[in-house]
Amino acid sequence: MPFIHPAIFWTGLGLVSLPIIIHLLNRRRFRVLDWAAMRFLLDSIRKNRRRLRIEELILLILRCLIIFLLACMVARFTGCAATDILPAGTSGSKSVVFVLDDSYSMGQKLGAGTLFAAARTDLQEKIASVPESDRAAILLTSRPRRREAFFDLNNITDGEGLLDQVKMLRPSDIRTDLSETLETAIRIFNDVQTGSKRLYVLSDFRRVDLADRQQIREIGKKFARLKKQGVEVVVMDYGRDVTNNLTVENVRLLDRFVVAKSPTPARIGLSVRNNGPSEVQDVQVHLEARFQAGGRTVGSSLGARTIASILPGESVSLEIPFTPTEAGSAVLTVKLQPDELPGDNVAHVAMNVRKALKVLILDGNRSLTEPEESESFFFSRAIDPNGDGGYGNRAEVFSAESVDEVDFDKYDVVALLNVRDFPSRRDPQGKIVYPRLDALERYVASGGGLIVFTGENANPTFYNGPLYAGGSGLNPFRLGERKGDPTQLEKFFQLDPKSIADVRFLRIFAGEAAGFTRLIRFTAFHAAQERAAAVADGRAGRPKVLARFTDSQNSPAIVGRQFGRGRVLMFYTTASKRWNDWPIxxxxxxxxxxLQDAMTYLARPQIAGYTERIGVPVVFELGGALKDATGALMRLPNYPDQPDRTPGYAFDILAAKIRSVADELEDAGVAGLTVRALRESLRKARQKCVGQDSTGFKAELDKITGQLKASESQLQSVRDVRDALDEKLNDHWQGLLQREFHVPSRFSGVYKVLLEIAGEKKREILFARNVDPVEGRLAPAGKEGITTALGSGDYIYVDRTQQQAEATTSVRQDQEYWVWALVALLVLLAVETFLGQRFGHYS
Amino acid sequence: MAQTQTKEELTKYLDPKVLSKITRLDLQARLVVEGFISGLHRSPFHGFSVEFASHREYVWGDDIKHIDWKVQARTDRFYIKQYEEETNLKATFLLDASESMLYGAAGKKDGLTKYQYAAAVAASLGFLLLQQQDAVGLAVFDEDLRTYLPASANPNHIKSLVHAMAINNPKLKTSMEGICHSMAEKIARRGLVCLVSDLFCDVDGLLRGLQHFRHYDHEVVVLHVMDADELTFPFQGNTMFRGMEETGRLTVEPRALRQGYLESVEAFCKEVKRKCVANRIDYKLISTTDHLDAALLEFLAARAAATKKSGAKR
Incomplete structure (x- = not known):
């Protein structure tokens, strides 16, 4: 509202009806006069009826206008678009919020500078013109929350200092959300009780940002709330059409993991999109790699690929092979030729290169004296012929009895070969439990691979009991009776070539090679009870038969199942030559x-989080093998502009979440007492944590858990945080004192964790964060698009797309027009008086 | 000085405001006439006849041609001769007593209603005429003839006239044409007919009635009495006008209608005057705030014309 006192204006607007009300009241009040000369009166009315009505209407309008202008004057009208041509006086105190879009699309080149530089210059001019009596706030769309505000609402006492800070601003690498920043602006204006309010939004307003209906709805709602608050909105549009812009739309590791020196190179998927208006030919895609070589991290160019042509709006995909020579962290960087928006021409993919897949083999028939009789003899030689991991797999064989001694989590695949069962014990309630089986289930659920071969040792009670677990265990089907006799070699079964599923590790039997199944003879196998399969539960996926025997029932030979994030393969025969001649x-x-392919199929995939979009935090825990690191730093992509980070306590991550929840509770209007108590408990918990007071620390965390529980009905996120806290407390709350990196990613590029480990050279662990390629779509929304998004045209539009200095660079200053309102009021009064007399309403 | 004071005292009774405080109509008439005569500075109404009546001492203002030089020679004092004037005029007053003539008293401290003003005018003129031995008659009417007193030159006739005017209370509508026709037939000898009315009636009908008088060779004088409010329409604020003589009611903002109203009134008066002139009828518009001498002068002018005409005929 262009008024300093909008309430007075609205009151005045209501009073505009006063002349009408007075008129209506007067109609009820009259004096009575006996009159003789009625004929002349009637004659006068008959002749002047139409004129009288028009005159009365004119006077009524004039009187209403007078009250309206009076209201404008008293409410201190600060102008609108139509009053720009008028000189005006300076208004009283004002509150101005500047929202500067620093999304990376604002980095579009503009002459020697960028759109962002132009917006920043305008912002500096605006700030310089804000008098000290006014209050101002500056919000960046990349930091939308109020606590992240670049400059919160305050008087600008050190203008020069603020301008210097603004001058240092650069576009972020983030795709931003305008509605969140508008929400913060609304909260800031909520704190403003008096004076006029104005919001400047300096942005490029891309069509892609204003295309989503949900997004538009949110922005429209925020805008309506701003108008309701009486805020005058000034939109400064910097959006420009693009002449050429190629974007690395996607780059990712197509394989589940990467093994050094693997005969099969890792595959990197890449797609490039043409966001320009015309076809681009001979697009050079430069590849650079950073990987471990000679025990240290080196960088190297991998040459360039050429894409012949990309049409406007088209995406072209490439598959790039990559074979690192050493295990460790590696990054492949994709670069395009510089164009109008350089921010989206680079992307990275980070990977953890393994030396070899580590396979744990639990042998149910291990014989050290006669190795050939061991169940694992052929299996281990098939996947690791030389025993040195040279074929990408490093097999470690243990007797099935030593299952208690192995740590599944150290391996990528676990193989159970003719294992009888797992040791059991009774828990305090007297129930039989299988701790190692539970550990194995956790291992698979977390992404590990499990391959099981049966045999004469297989104990049906175990396999059909806890391992089957009613259909939701690791064993997909119940084991039936053994079929066939291993001693009668002339009676055998084979794999049904028609039943071979289209999976990567069975590709040897695919198509015309299906005849190879005739080379294998199975003298015995366990008939799986396929019909008894239970329906998959949340963790265990539906069993899938990948190959069948040629017996009369067409019994399953190989069955696969997804189990959590891991996979299980079940072979219903032996891995040795006891029940078949497959190994020989x-x-x-x-x-x-x-088996080689099955290892690849089963192996634990690379953990998520190495390559992500910007905004996803980089989380790295100094646990496991890195527990003994003596020093650790995280170097951000824009080092040295941003200093290195040291690992923080895991508690910090939870504390950040708890603070965020407290903010949300406060926003949701939950009682201040609850929120204050929560914050106080958090502060005490931090003190205990720093003071290494484990008991006190746990007590405070328990208190926080209770407080969160009391508030969880208010917000869903509270429950999430409480669950996270509970998990930490219940499982290994001491682990809260572990060291952990949790770095929000605000910059695109490669994040490095530099580790010092005793007896080793410095080790680098690399993470990649890439910009959102959608920002590369630079088509501007224009005024119409902005109006649609805001849901109203009630704003001042400043076209900065042409960047002409004398164009509407300066919006109407903060001025008052009450003098003009007064002049108009006096003129109207004079006209009303004159017309009143002229019309005979005044003597 | 004493003479001047007497003159001022008498002329004040020409003012309707003063006159309204005098309740007796005969007294009003006498005071008006005396005031009127004293204001003329001479006595034009004696000595015009041929039959000697008496002498009286010369006073300032008398025409010296009437001085009896013989008496002056004998007594060395100036006397003028007075003559008995003959009754040569028969005047009949038609006094409108319709409801509309009641307007004017409401809301005024010292105002006269149109009827009171008209009655005062008629009584004064009657008194004047009777003093000059003219015969005076009276007809009071509304939609019907309420009172009719034939013309008489008896000086006491004034009492009958005043009584007739006083007993009539206006409350009905006017119907002048019929009254005029009937009166024209009743007045046998030609003379002077004076209509005192607000003329809120059918003007064409009225004219036809007056033409009837003219047909019998009467001199006709129309004294159009209107209230000052009716001539200026000074009202403000929302007003409900309740029409007299059953003309309905109307709630309006008077200021907005004033101009149109005044235009209508002026057009009406002009039309009446034009038609009267066309019929050789004397017309005089009188406001109830006007001093009564205006009415008397107008009447006397008409009477002089009538006398001259009758003399010429004789």
């Missing part, structure tokens, strides 16, 4: 091929 089939060597 040398004509083609299908056994080796299938």
């Amino acid at each position: 089939e040398t004509e083609i060597g299908t056994y080796v091929t299938v």
Whole structure:
């Protein structure tokens, strides 16, 4: 509202009806006069009826206008678009909020500078013109929350200092959300009780940002609330059409993991999109890699690929092979030729290169004296022929009895070969439990791979009991009776070639090679009870039969199942030559091929989080093998502009979440007492944590858990945080004191964790964060698009797309027009008096 | 000085405001006439006849041609001769007593209603005429003839006239044409007919009635009496006008209608005057705030014309 006192204006607007009310009241009040000369009166009315009505209407309008102008004057009208041509006086105190869009699309080139630089210059001019009596706030769309405000609402006492800070601003690498920043602006204006309010939004207003209906609805709601608050909104539009812009739309690791020196190179998927208006030919895609070599991290160019042509709006995909020579962290960087928006021409993919897949083999028939009789003899040689991991797999064989001694989490795949069962014990309630089986289930659920071969040792009670677990265990089907006799070699079964599923590790039997199944003879197998399969529960996926035997029931030979994030493969025969001659089939060597591929199929994938979009925090825990690190730093992409980070306590992550919840509770209007108590408990918990007071620390965390529980009905996020806290407390709350990195990613590029480990050279662990490619779509929304998004045209639009200095660079200053309102009021009064007399209403 | 004071005392009774405080109509008439005569500075109404009546001492203002030089020679004092004047005029007053003539008293401290003003005018003129031995008659009417007193030159006739005017209370509508026709037939000898009315009636009908008098060779004088409010329309604020003589009611903002109203009134008066002139009828618009001498002068002018005409005929 262009008024310093909008309430007075609205009151005055209501009083505009006063002349009408007075008129209506007067109609009820009259004096009575006996009159003789009625004929002349009637004659006068008959002749002047129409004129009288028009005159009365004119006077009524004039009187209403007079009250309206009076209201404008008293409410201190500060102008609108139509009053720009008028000189005006300076208004009283004002509150101005500047919202500067620093999304990376604002980095679009503009002459020697960028759109952001132009917006920043305008912002500096505006700030310089804000008098000390006024209050101002500056919000960046990349930091939308109020506590992150660049400059919160205050009087500008050190203008020069603020301008210097503004001068240092650069576009962020983030795709920003305008509605969140508008919400903060609303909260700031909520604190303003008096004076006029104005909001400047300096942005490029891209069409892609204003295309989503939900987004538009949110922005429209915020705008309506701002107008309700009486805020005058000035939109400064910097959006420009683009002449050429290529964007690395996607770059990712297509494989689940990368193994050093693997005969099969890792595959990197890449797509490039043409966001320009015309076709681009001979697009050079430069590749650079940073990987471990000679025990240290080196950088190297991998040359360039050429894309012949990309049409406007088209995406072209490439697949790039990559074979690192050493284990460790590696990053592949993709670069395009510089264009109008350089921010989206670079992308990275980070990976953790393994030396080899570590396979744990639990042998149910291990024989140290006669190794060939061991169940694992052929299996281990098939996946790791030389025992040195040279074929990408590093097999470690243990007897099934030593299952208690192994740590599953150290391995990528676990193989159970003719294992009888797992040790059990009774828990305090007397119930039989299998701790190692539970550990194995956790291991698979967290992403590990499990391959099981049966045999004569297999104990049906175990396999059909806890391992099957009613259909939701690791074993997909119940084991039936053994079929066939291993001693009668002339009676055998084979794999049904028609039943071979289209999975990568069975590709040796695919298509015309299906005949290779005839090379393998199975003298015995366990008939799986396929019909008894239970319906998959939340963790265990539906079993999938990947191959069948040629027996009369067409019994399943190989069954796969997803279990949590990991996979299970069940072979219903032996891995040795006891029940088949598959390991000694040398004509083609299908056994080796299938098992090698099966390891790749099963192996634990690279953990998520190495390569993500910007905004996803970089989380790295100094646990496991890195527990003994003596020093650790995280170097951000824009080092040295941003200093290195040291690992913080995991508690900090939770504390940040708890603070965020407290903010949300406060915003949701939950009683201040609850929020204050929560913040106080958090402060005490931090003190205890720093003071290494474990008991006191736990007590405070318990208190916080209770406070969160009391408030969880208010917000869903409270429950999430409480659950997270509970988990930490219940499982290993001491672990809260572990060291952990949790760095919000605000910059695109490569994040490095530099580790010092005793007896090793410095080790680098690399993470990649890439910009959101959608920002590369630079088509501007224009005034119409902005109006649609705001849901109203009630704002001042300043076209900065042409960047002409004399164009509407300066919006109407903060001025008052009450003098003009007064002049207009006096003129109207004079006109009313004159017309009143002229019309005979005044003597 | 004493003479001047007497003159001022008498002329004040020409003012309707003063006159309204005098309740007796005969007294009003006498005071008006005396005031009127004293204001003329001479006595034009004696000595015009041929039959000697008496002498009286010369006073300032008398025409010296009437001085009896013989008496002056004998007595060395100036006397003028007075003559008995003959009754040569028969005047009949038609006094409108319709409801509309009641307007004017409401809300005024010292105002006269149009009827009171008209009655005062008629009584004064009657008194004047009777003093000059003219015969005076009276007809009071509304939609019907309420009172009719034939013309008489008896000086006491004034009492009958005043009584007739006083007993009539206006409350009905006017119907002048019929009254005029009937009166024209009743007045046998030609003379002077004076209509005192607000003329809120059908003007064409009225004119036809007056033409009837003219047909019998009467001199006709129309004294159009209107209240000052009716001539200026000074009202402000929302007003409900309740029409007299059953003309309905109307709630309006008077200021907005004033101009149109005044235009209508002026047009009406002009039309009446034009038609009267066309019929050789003397017309005089009188406001109730006007001093009564205006009415008397107008009447006397008409009477002089009538006398001259009758003399010429004789």
